[in-house]
Amino acid sequence: MLSLNCRTLFFETTLFFSLVHWALGIPTYQWPDPRSRYIDKVLYEDGPDLLVSGCTPRFNSTISAQWLRVMFHDMSTHNVDDGTGGLDASINFELERPQNIGEGQTQSLVDFMPFTTTFFGLADTIAFGAALAVLGCGGPVIPFRAGRIDATSAGPATVPQPQEDLATHIESFRRQGFNITEMISLVACGHTLGGIRHADFPLIVTDNDTDVALFDTTKNFDNVVVSQYLQNTSQDVLVVGPNVTTRSDFRIFSSDGNVTMRSFLNNETFFDTCANLIERMINTVPNGVTLTDPIDPLQYLVYQPLLSYQNGTLIMTTALRLINASDNPSRTITLFWADRRGSFCPSTGCSVQTTGTQFLTTNIYLSAKGYNATKYLFNATINASTSISKFWFEINENDGSQPVAVDNGGSGFSIAQDSVFIDSLRSKTVFTSTDIFLKVVVAVRGDSNATSVAMTTFDPTTPLFNPTPPFLPNITVMNLELDESNPPEGGFTFFSGAATQQVTTVNYTGSVVGGTTFNVNDFDLKSVTFDLEFE
Ligand code: HEM
Ligand SMILES: *[C@@H]1O[C@H](CO)[C@@H](O)[C@H](O)[C@H]1NC(C)=O
Ligand SMILES: *[C@@H]1O[C@H](CO)[C@@H](O)[C@H](O)[C@H]1NC(C)=O
Ligand SMILES: *[C@@H]1O[C@H](CO)[C@@H](O)[C@H](O)[C@H]1NC(C)=O
Ligand SMILES: *[C@@H]1O[C@H](CO)[C@@H](O)[C@H](O)[C@H]1NC(C)=O
Ligand SMILES: *[C@@H]1O[C@H](CO)[C@@H](O)[C@H](O)[C@H]1NC(C)=O
Ligand SMILES: *[C@@H]1O[C@H](CO)[C@@H](O)[C@H](O)[C@H]1NC(C)=O
Ligand SMILES: *[C@@H]1O[C@H](CO)[C@@H](O)[C@H](O)[C@H]1NC(C)=O
Ligand SMILES: *[C@@H]1O[C@H](CO)[C@@H](O)[C@H](O)[C@H]1NC(C)=O
Ligand SMILES: *[C@@H]1O[C@H](CO)[C@@H](O)[C@H](O)[C@H]1NC(C)=O
Ligand SMILES: *[C@@H]1O[C@H](CO)[C@@H](O)[C@H](O)[C@H]1NC(C)=O
Ligand SMILES: *[C@@H]1O[C@H](CO)[C@@H](O)[C@H](O)[C@H]1NC(C)=O
Ligand SMILES: *[C@@H]1O[C@H](CO)[C@@H](O)[C@H](O)[C@H]1NC(C)=O
Numbered sequence: 194m195l196s197l198n199c200r201t202l203f204f205e206t207t208l209f210f211s212l213v214h215w216a217l218g219i220p221t222y223q224w225p226d227p228r229s230r231y232i233d234k235v236l237y238e239d240g241p242d243l244l245v246s247g248c249t250p251r252f253n254s255t256i257s258a259q260w261l262r263v264m265f266h267d268m269s270t271h272n273v274d275d276g277t278g279g280l281d282a283s284i285n286f287e288l289e290r291p292q293n294i295g296e297g298q299t300q301s302l303v304d305f306m307p308f309t310t311t312f313f314g315l316a317d318t319i320a321f322g323a324a325l326a327v328l329g330c331g332g333p334v335i336p337f338r339a340g341r342i343d344a345t346s347a348g349p350a351t352v353p354q355p356q357e358d359l360a361t362h363i364e365s366f367r368r369q370g371f372n373i374t375e376m377i378s379l380v381a382c383g384h385t386l387g388g389i390r391h392a393d394f395p396l397i398v399t400d401n402d403t404d405v406a407l408f409d410t411t412k413n414f415d416n417v418v419v420s421q422y423l424q425n426t427s428q429d430v431l432v433v434g435p436n437v438t439t440r441s442d443f444r445i446f447s448s449d450g451n452v453t454m455r456s457f458l459n460n461e462t463f464f465d466t467c468a469n470l471i472e473r474m475i476n477t478v479p480n481g482v483t484l485t486d487p488i489d490p491l492q493y494l495v496y497q498p499l500l501s502y503q504n505g506t507l508i509m510t511t512a513l514r515l516i517n518a519s520d521n522p523s524r525t526i527t528l529f530w531a532d533r534r535g536s537f538c539p540s541t542g543c544s545v546q547t548t549g550t551q552f553l554t555t556n557i558y559l560s561a562k563g564y565n566a567t568k569y570l571f572n573a574t575i576n577a578s579t580s581i582s583k584f585w586f587e588i589n590e591n592d593g594s595q596p597v598a599v600d601n602g603g604s605g606f607s608i609a610q611d612s613v614f615i616d617s618l619r620s621k622t623v624f625t626s627t628d629i630f631l632k633v634v635v636a637v638r639g640d641s642n643a644t645s646v647a648m649t650t651f652d653p654t655t656p657l658f659n660p661t662p663p664f665l666p667n668i669t670v671m672n673l674e675l676d677e678s679n680p681p682e683g684g685f686t687f688f689s690g691a692a693t694q695q696v697t698t699v700n701y702t703g704s705v706v707g708g709t710t711f712n713v714n715d716f717d718l719k720s721v722t723f724d725l726e727f728e
Contacts, residue, residue, distance in 0.1 A: 195669040215538065224601045225609070227715040228312045231503040231698065232339055234717070235308050235649060237490045237559045237566070241322055244304055245329030246557045248412055252296045253405040256304070256411055257326035258387025259297025261471075264323035265383060266293055267316070268477050270348030273370040276480030278351075282315035283344035285663040292352040294393045299620040299662055304711040306653040306664050310697040315343035315664070320475035325558060330386060332414030333468040334561045338476060338484035355397060355431055355439040359448055362441065370477055375470055378446050382467035384408040385418045389430055389619050397430050397439045406430045408442075416463040419454055422446055454629070490564055492516050493599050495606055497720050498584070502685045503620035507575040508618060513586050513599060514553075514568045523591040528571040530584040533611055537579035545573045577683055583607040612638040613646065613703035615718075619679050619687060622694065622724035631692045631723055633699070634676055636685045646673040646688040650718075654695040673701075692718065 223229070234240070249256045263284060270278030270287075285302060287293055290488070305318040317339050324335040329336045353365045388407035391398040398406045408429040409418040414441035422442075431442035446454050457463040476484060494514040501508045513526060537543070553566040570614035575581050589596040600606075618680035619634040635646050652667040671690050679687035692699070696718050704710040 224495065224606050225395050227497065227698075227717060229491065230494065231495060231717050232313055232488060235313060235318075236321065236337065236488060237556055237564075238553060239719075240325075240556070240558070241304060241308055241318070241330070242325050242557050243555065245322075245325050246555070248330035248414075250412070251300070252390075254297060254390075254407075256297070256301075256574050257414070259295070259301045260304070260322040260326035261317075261383060262295065263301040264319050264326075264475060265379075266298070266352050268474050269352050269365075269369055271477045271479075271690040272349075273368055274647055278348045279479050279482075280316055280320050280475055280683060281344040281348070281479055281482075282319060282341070283346070283348040284319070285315060285665075286344070286347035287350070290350055290352075290664050292350060292354055296390055297387075298395070301670050302662055302664055303655045303660050306666075307695060308697070309653045309666065310651050310715075311341060311668075314341065314343040316343050316478075323471060323475050326386070327414050327467070327471060328557055328561050330412065330414040333464040334558075335468050335472045335475070336487035336598070337558075338487055340390075340484040341478055342482050353441075355394075355441040357441065357490040359444045362445060363448075370473070373448060374453050377445055377449060378457075378466050379470050379474065380442060381416075381419055381454065381457060381463075382471060384429060384431070384442060385414050385416070386412070394721055396436060397434050397511075399435055414467075416457050416460055419457040419463065423451065423458065443634065468696065489517050489562070490527055490559060490566065495586075495599075496568075497717055497719060498606075498608065499617035500611075500614045500636075501616045502577060502683060503618060505577050505683055507580060508582060509575055509581065509584075510571065510617070511573075511575045511584070512570045514566050515588075516566055516691045518565075518567050519551065521590055521592070525589045525591060526569045527587045527589070528573055528584055529587065530573060530581045531605065532576075532577065533580040533582035533608070535579045537576045542585075543573075543575070546570060548572050564700045580611045581608050583704050593685050603624050609713075610711050612705055612709070613701070613713070615699075615701065615713075615716060615721070616679075617721050618689065618724070620689075620721060620723055621675075622723040623691075623726045623728055627728045631693060631696065631718070632689050632692055632726070633673075633692050633718070634679060634687050634689045635673055635701060635703060636687055637703050637705055638685055638687060640681065642687060644688075644700065644703060644705055646692050647671065648673055648692075648699055648701040650692045650696045650699045652693050652696045654693055713716065 219629045245257045254324045267284035270283055272278050288298055291550045305322055308318050309315055311532050320664050321337050353362050363373055389398050391403050409421050413419045420435050427433050431443050496512040498509050498511040527544050531542050532538050547569045549570045551568040585600035586606045587596050587598050614636055616634045617637040621632045623630055623632050637644050649670045655664045673690040674686035676687040676689035699716050699718050700714045702712045
């Protein structure tokens with residue numbers, strides 16, 4: 194295999210991959226693009242899906258119900274006439290309004306904040322949360338696009354309320370961009386989850402012994418709310434409550450002579466309509482905001498390489514993720530790399546075999562879309578003085594078929610620079626008697642005298658007790674200090690600074706001897722497994 198002419202191999206595999214990508218409609222990965230990698234992780238690996246994956250109960254309702262409602266309330270500031278408002282996280286500034294009362298509203302934002310960063314904000318997380326909410330309770334898959342922009346202040350107070358009359362609701366939904374049929378549909382799609390809380394709506398839920406009056410008898414995302422309405426067995430207090438004024442669901446559901454509701458007795462119609470309309474809802478954004486194409490999992494995801502200087506070597510860990518790989522225990526994947534300074538590796542590259550595989554099974558958004566994922570882990574020991582300029586992979590099924598290169602279209606995955614990097618093995622989670630924090634260690638090639646290192650951290654922490662919106666990230670710029678516990682070694686100098694465990698991404702920059710400055714942006718700090726250190 195290695196005796197093959199490289200150019201031929203690259204040509205053939207590039208062609209092969211183009212065809213495969215075309216056939217699967219799966220996106221290719223533009224290296225290094227840390228933002229796509231981060232978003233892929235939140236959607237398809239370690240995102241908020243775990244919180245709702247079993248239609249998880251909370252406060253006598255479900256987390257899904259709370260997430261779907263908060264999305265609607267955020268989005269309902271949209272005005273189709275002037276293009277203002279929409280899904281923009283302005284809800285962060287609107288929760289004190291009576292129309293936004295509700296046990297799950299603040300908690301939902303607390304759920305979402307930890308996944309946010311500069312390029313994937315609260316609005317994107319609320320939108321994705323709604324898609325997960327529906328899926329988690331057994332509903333349909335809703336495509337997700339990113340790119341929403343978080344508002345910095347409140348929008349208009351335009352959330353529909355039960356005591357308003359039908360004409361007001363029709364106008365309210367028109368302003369949000371939905372006609373009467375769509376209004377009926379959206380209320381049915383929303384009110385299949387959760388219910389109404391006595392404490393917040395005592396005039397609607399009049400029974401003092403009821404905490405939450407559920408809209409229907411099932412907690413799942415299904416059309417039972419529809420069939421019970423049509424069979425006159427509804428328990429939805431917005432349909433059958435004692436106070437006629439607040440029977441808004443009844444007025445809305447019956448506003449077209451029940452035509453739309455009857456069509457929803459067909460499960461498929463209900464699912465398709467809800468998926469389409471909730472998708473339109475989460476894509477309702479202010480004019481001037483452009484959303485990405487729907488995001489599918491990346492076919493070959495190359496994980497952020499992590500480096501550490503250790504005794505004359507650079508330890509580099511990374512991984513390659515395959516989507517829908519066939520079950521082949523004989524498959525081997527090799528990581529190759531090329532020198533950066535001088536020559537040590539053979540012309541075919543230094544190489545190392547995978548150290549293990551992980552089959553990723555738990556993400557409901559991945560599996561609902563019909564995908565599975567296998568992650569191949571690598572840990573390379575690289576000569577520190579010749580270092581590394583780029584790496585690539587070769588997949589061998591060992592079944593007689595041609596090995597396949599995953600090499601960024603032939604150019605390899607380049608390591609932009611090896612002079613300033615977060616040292617993943619020297620960085621620690623530090624436990625003191627009063628605190629837990631991350632000590633982030635940055636390695637700099639060269640002597641320390643002419644060097645300065647700075648870091649900007651994005652910390653979305655919300656208070657543990659009595660969290661009160663608006664929740665705004667703490668973006669901190671700091672200069673790192675020479676790290677006394679890591680004295681200079683092997684031509685490297687080590688700097689460190691503290692960050693909280695909640696920090697999602699960091700930017701860092703180091704200027705080295707000679708005045709050159711190296712920048713790394715959008716580094717995913719959550720992808721580092723910090724060793725523990727007790728002080
Ligand atoms: C005229 C339109 C609507 C009115 C008047 C209305 C009113 C209400 C009220 C009063 C509650 C009780 C909230 C609580 O006690 O915490 C509620 C719950 C809920 N609404 Fe609506 N709603 C409307 C439309 C929608 C739409 C379009 C959706 C989503 C597509 C939606 C989704 C939900 C969900 C999921 C809950 C349950 C929340 C939970 O259990 O925590 N609603 N709605
Ligand atoms: C659920 O409702 C019951 C009363 O119906 C109440 O006693 C209980 O505290 C509620 N649980 C939560 C978690 O709110
Ligand atoms: C609402 O729009 C949908 C989709 O365009 C259409 O099928 C439906 O007839 C419309 N309903 C009304 C009442 O205009
Ligand atoms: C429910 O509680 C309210 C306020 O505490 C009280 O006024 C009302 O009489 C109670 N109703 C019943 C049926 O117990
Ligand atoms: C019915 O609801 C309306 C609107 O909330 C309220 O003004 C009215 O007092 C309620 N009537 C009764 C009998 O509770
Ligand atoms: C719609 O269905 C509800 C519930 O069965 C019923 O009460 C109502 O009279 C119906 N309205 C029309 C116009 O058919
Ligand atoms: C519709 O869904 C309900 C609840 O999941 C189920 O009981 C029913 O059999 C389904 N009907 C059809 C026609 O699929
Ligand atoms: C560092 O490497 C040298 C030679 O490769 C070895 O003799 C030495 O024990 C290593 N030191 C540590 C601390 O691993
Ligand atoms: C992953 O998906 C592929 C393609 O559908 C399938 O052949 C394979 O068996 C799946 N792997 C597992 C472990 O389910
Ligand atoms: C990679 O190898 C180094 C050196 O053997 C080791 O210290 C480190 O823990 C390994 N990292 C992983 C993630 O396996
Ligand atoms: C760095 O600065 C220290 C103190 O100013 C000095 O002793 C040392 O020689 C310098 N190192 C180099 C390599 O210039
Ligand atoms: C990192 O740099 C990028 C590009 O300049 C910027 O958009 C982003 O906001 C920065 N991140 C932080 C945490 O400051
Ligand atoms: C923001 O983070 C910095 C660094 O961790 C900390 O010193 C500061 O107190 C934080 N500010 C707020 C408002 O939490």
